[in-house]
Amino acid sequence: MLSRLVLTDFRNHADTVIAPGTGFVVLTGENGAGKTNVLEAVSLLAPGRGLRRAALGEMARQDGPGGFGVAASLNDATEIATGAVPTAPERRIVRIQGAAAAATALAEWLTVLWLTPAMDRLFTEPASERRRFLDRLTLAFSPAHAVHSNRYDAAMRARNRLLGDDSPPDPDWLSALEAQMAEHGAAIDTARRETVSTLAEALADQPEGPFARAGLSLDGWGGPTMADTLAADLAQGRRRDAAAGRTLAGPHRSDLAVTHLAKAQPAALCSTGEQKALLLGIVVAHADLVAARTGHPPILLLDEVAAHLDPVRRAALFERLAGRGQVWMTGTEHALFDGLGGDAFRMTIGTAFR
């Protein structure tokens, strides 16, 4: 949980300080006030590119000196900071307790999950978005997941480059890269499968409530012998991959398949509202599991979620998330959050009040 967040030259925030409590954090303000920007800043306290997947240079305040900073104090007094300096605006800097660290190390300290309006299309979008979502869920259980993903991607990029060269590639170098892909690919696949099965079990046990119960499975490549099968597939598939200009086998091709259990229907065929309810159901069940396993509930960022729920579901969401750690929510109207009562930390961008 964050006890203090300081944004410096981050998008439209020249210098914004937020000192929230341990529960709900409600950010209200007019359109364009900078509410989502605050959530984006929090999302940068996890590995990856944040909830907009924006380039670092885009996040530095336009009329500022260049570069930006996002600094957070955690409840246990850990200090985390990330940002970029004006002389290297595209190089991400991460500091944990004042010492330089890799972005992947952030997963050891915090789990941050988000739902944004852009994710309304998660079930109909290409599989890459669902993989990213699944990887965020997985990071909470397995902080090394980010390291495996980075190493796998780096080895795959190097292999693709080698196969794309005009000169014949060095077979030993290719084998070494494929061995790395097999090792990290197997770790990625195992961690994802563990997340999917644990979460699917938890969802199946839940009573049917305001949030639809989702059935989850991991589609595509993978399985218990994946390290061996991937290594063999990559070795045999060099000509195929060279012709395609990319690697056609591996965990970067898996997909998270989601069904609406009560309707026995793929999520992609459900209504927009039903899809949102499915996503919320997954995120809330995941938050419970993470809290139970690690003792630290994830930080949830729910961007404009309250406005899109009917009053019954909104009240149910508030009730379900009460006491389950820090839940950041945004909206243009104070009234949306009346049901939260007096304990919520509320802030209109620029003015804090309780």
Ligand SMILES: Nc1ncnc2c1ncn2[C@@H]1O[C@H](COP(=O)(O)OP(=O)(O)OP(=O)(O)O)[C@@H](O)[C@H]1O
């Ligand atoms: N690098 C930047 N420098 C300065 N301002 C920026 C930068 N990037 C984005 N902005 C501004 O931030 C504002 C958008 O902020 P944000 O998306 O957080 O709004 P919001 O409060 O969530 O609004 P809405 O209710 O419409 O979703 C826009 O006015 C945009 O011009």
